[in-house]
Every structure is written in C-alpha cells, then in structure tokens.
Amino acid sequence: xxxWRLFEPLxxxxxxxxxxxxxxxxxxxxxxxxxxxxxxxxxxxxxxxxNPAPRMADLFLITGxxxxxxxxxxxxxxxxxxxxxxxxxxxxxxxxxxxxWDAYNAIKHLDKYIPVDVYIAGCxxxxxxxxxxxKKIMEMIENGTADGWKRYKENYEYYKKNQDELFGxxxxxxxxxxxxxxxxxxxxxx
Amino acid sequence: MEEIDFKVAPExxxxxxxxxxxxxxxxxxxxxxxxxxxxxxxxxxxxxxxxGFHSLDWKKCIGCNFCGQICPARAIEMTWxxxxxxxxxxxxxxxxxxxxxxxxxxxxxxxxxxxxxxxxYMLTTEWREEELLLYDWVPIHPDKIKEINxxxxxxxxxxxxxxxxxxxxxxxxxxRDGEVFKFRILGYGVRPPAAAKPKPAAPKxxxxxxxxx
Numbered sequence: 441x442x443x444w445r446l447f448e449p450l451x452x453x454x455x456x457x458x459x460x461x462x463x464x465x466x467x468x469x470x471x472x473x474x475x476x477x478x479x480x481x482x483x484x485x486x487x488x489x490x491n492p493a494p495r496m497a498d499l500f501l502i503t504g505x506x507x508x509x510x511x512x513x514x515x516x517x518x519x520x521x522x523x524x525x526x527x528x529x530x531x532x533x534x535x536x537x538x539x540x541w542d543a544y545n546a547i548k549h550l551d552k553y554i555p556v557d558v559y560i561a562g563c564x565x566x567x568x569x570x571x572x573x574x575k576k577i578m579e580m581i582e583n584g585t586a587d588g589w590k591r592y593k594e595n596y597e598y599y600k601k602n603q604d605e606l607f608g609x610x611x612x613x614x615x616x617x618x619x620x621x622x623x624x625x626x627x628x629x630x
Numbered sequence: 631m632e633e634i635d636f637k638v639a640p641e642x643x644x645x646x647x648x649x650x651x652x653x654x655x656x657x658x659x660x661x662x663x664x665x666x667x668x669x670x671x672x673x674x675x676x677x678x679x680x681x682g683f684h685s686l687d688w689k690k691c692i693g694c695n696f697c698g699q700i701c702p703a704r705a706i707e708m709t710w711x712x713x714x715x716x717x718x719x720x721x722x723x724x725x726x727x728x729x730x731x732x733x734x735x736x737x738x739x740x741x742x743x744x745x746x747x748x749x750x751y752m753l754t755t756e757w758r759e760e761e762l763l764l765y766d767w768v769p770i771h772p773d774k775i776k777e778i779n780x781x782x783x784x785x786x787x788x789x790x791x792x793x794x795x796x797x798x799x800x801x802x803x804x805x806r807d808g809e810v811f812k813f814r815i816l817g818y819g820v821r822p823p824a825a826a827k828p829k830p831a832a833p834k835x836x837x838x839x840x841x842x843x
Contacts, residue, residue: 536728561753
C-alpha cells in the first residue's frame with residue numbers, strides 16, 4: 441500500500457496549476473467573466489478553464505448577488521463537485537448583502553450557507569482584482585489553508601441548519617417535485 | 631396622409647455571400663503579437679480618477695452625515711472616535727466595503743471635501759473573521775495613502791491588517807509600510823454616545839433627548 445500523503449505536496453502543486461471553473465454566472469459577475477477568459481486578461485495562462493460540468497471542476501466563482509432560488513442550485517452544484525473544491529466570492533454582495541442589503545430576496549451572508557475561501561472587494565471587481573484573488577487562492581492551496589471543503593464536511597450540521605431555516609425542511613425533494621403537477625396538467629390538456 | 635420616407639439599406643448590401651476562403655483569413659492572427667497583459671509581471675494603467683477606496687481627512691470632516699444619507703447601499707455609519715485619549719468632536723464615517731458599490735456619491739456630496747477617493751481597488755482576504763474586518767474601516771488621510779502608494783504601486787488596500795478588540799473597542803490599523811495606527815471607537819450613530827460626550831455639549835444633548843422623549 442502506498443502512503444499517498446507523501447505525495448501531497450506534488451498533488452497540491454498540480455491542483456493549484458489546473459483549477460477548473462464551474463461556469464455558473466450569478467448576478468452581474470457573469471459579464472465580468474468573459475473578459476477574464478478572453479485574450480486581454482487571459483486566465484488560461486494559470487491553467488484555468490471555464491467548464492460547464494460541476495463534476496469536472498475545482499473552483500466555484502460566486503459572481504455577484506445570490507437569490508434563494510439560485511442558492512438552491514448553487515448548493516446542489518457545490519455538492520456535486522469532487523472533493524478538493526474551492527469557492528471564491530466576487531464583489532460585496534456575497535459578503536454583506538451589497539446594494540441589495542434591503543432586498544427580501546437576496547442572500548446577505550453567503551458563508552452561512554456554503555463555505556467561502558477567498559473574498560474580493562469591488563462592485564464589480566476589476567479583472568486584475570479577480571486575478572489577485574486567484575493568486576491568493578493558489579497560495580492558499582499551496583499552504584493547505586484553502587479548506588472550505590473540509591469545513592463543509594465538519595460543520596455540515598451548521599450549514600444544513602441554515603439552509604433548512606431559509607428554504608424549509610425537505611427543500612430538495614420539493615424542488616424536484618415542483619414541476620410534476622404542471623407537467624401532469626399539460627399531459628391532460630393534450 | 632403623408633408618406634414617410636425611411637432610408638432602408640438594400641439587402642444586397644447587408645447580406646454577405648458565404649465563402650470557403652474568407653474564414654481562413656483569421657489565421658493571420660497566428661503571427662501577430664498577442665494582446666494579453668501578463669498580469670503578475672506586467673501592470674495595467676488605471677485611470678487617474680478610478681473609483682476605488684475612500685480617503686478621509688479627519689481634520690476637515692464635520693460629521694454632517696450627508697454621505698450616510700446619500701449612500702444607496704447604506705454602507706456608511708457615523709462613528710465616534712477617540713484618538714490618543716482625545717475624543718473627536720464630530721463623528722466620522724465608517725465605510726463597509728461589504729456593501730459599498732463604489733458609486734462615490736458620498737464624495738460628491740461631501741460639503742467640505744473631507745471624503746475623497748483614491749484609485750486603489752484591490753482587496754483580497756481569506757475567509758477568516760479577523761481578516762473580514764478589513765472590509766470595515768474609517769478611511770485614513772489621503773496624504774498617507776499617497777505615501778503608501780508611492781512605496782507600493784500595486785493599487786492594493788493601504789491597510790494590511792485590522793485588529794478590533796471587542797472589550798475595549800480599540801481598533802488597530804497595521805498600515806502596509808509598517809506603521810501602526812490606533813484609535814478607540816466610542817459609539818455609533820449621529821448622536822454622541824454617553825461614554826464620550828464632549829464636555830460643553832453634554833447638557834445640550836441631554837436636553838435635546840429629553841425634549842424628544
């Protein structure tokens with residue numbers, strides 16, 4: 441049996457050099473992501489790639505405000521990712537509500553619901569600021585301090601409690617069954 | 631009924647013929663210099679008046695709370711401050727970058743020009759609560775920020791660490807050039823707190839409160 445912990449520094453180097461992003465654009469940051477990927481501020485130099493499938497991705501960019509309806513999808517997507525997964529929150533909205541501090545339908549503190557590793561200030565942050573955040577997350581991966589996925593496992597009860605407080609118990613099932621009556625009505629009409 | 635003439639471009643001018651050769655002309659960019667800015671090694675030029683973080687001249691600020699009233703995100707909270715054991719006569723704005731949208735209305739509305747902005751825009755922190763305190767500060771003097779910017783021209787937040795002692799309400803700024811800046815927060819809001827009433831104003835505020843009550 442090989443002790444894989446010996447190879448951990450090598451794995452961490454590999455992880456930090458090939459962060460793949462879930463292309464999940466929430467809020468205004470969806471507009472700021474294409475310039476990051478295109479030729480002016482090229483993120484592929486860091487080995488990052490926008491990736492449509494959460495199963496293949498490492499890094500989750502929360503770009504902008506999060507509504508409860510989006511947060512359900514974000515949590516489901518986050519739990520679909522394989523284990524070394526990191527979350528980066530852009531702008532002020534995930535941090536403290538942002539300009540939607542008064543909105544009934546925006547999440548004020550994102551880190552109550554999923555663990556966040558790096559925060560970036562700005563509304564929206566410039567691509568350079570985002571790159572600074574990416575540099576920071578690379579350093580954190582190298583140090584081993586980017587442990588959001590570990591925290592999510594350890595404090596799962598805390599996160600689960602907050603999610604259930606917001607959505608109500610059994611929201612996953614309800615969300616899945618939401619469209620069934622509508623579909624049945626459609627079929628009856630036909 | 632009048633006839634209205636529109637100038638409509640004929641379709642023959644707009645519609646392009648499909649071609650097999652023309653898409654290959656894109657290959658000429660293979661031999662051109664890429665426009666990529668290699669960020670960790672190169673720098674971009676920021677506009678001189680890029681709306682970044684704030685700066686506050688503590689001598690000029692009169693604590694009128696205009697900035698707090700115009701702020702669309704309500705990110706500004708007036709704070710009563712004690713520096714070196716001496717309480718400031720007027721409250722100063724404390725800006726929360728967890729809400730600020732960098733519209734800089736507060737700078738436009740400031741009657742004395744005490745609140746300004748600098749082109750620094752980078753602030754990146756980890757998830758820990760001690761580090762998230764960085765997002766909540768009373769801005770420092772613009773000359774001090776300029777001094778730090780000349781030393782480190784990378785448009786970063788001029789404070790590297792903020793410590794907040796919850797018991798004594800003492801805030802410590804560790805500036806990027808190694809200086810330490812300390813003050814105490816006595817209270818929040820427009821009204822002076824009970825702990826730090828300036829002596830001549832003390833009876834007056836008491837009366838005002840009584841009248842309202």
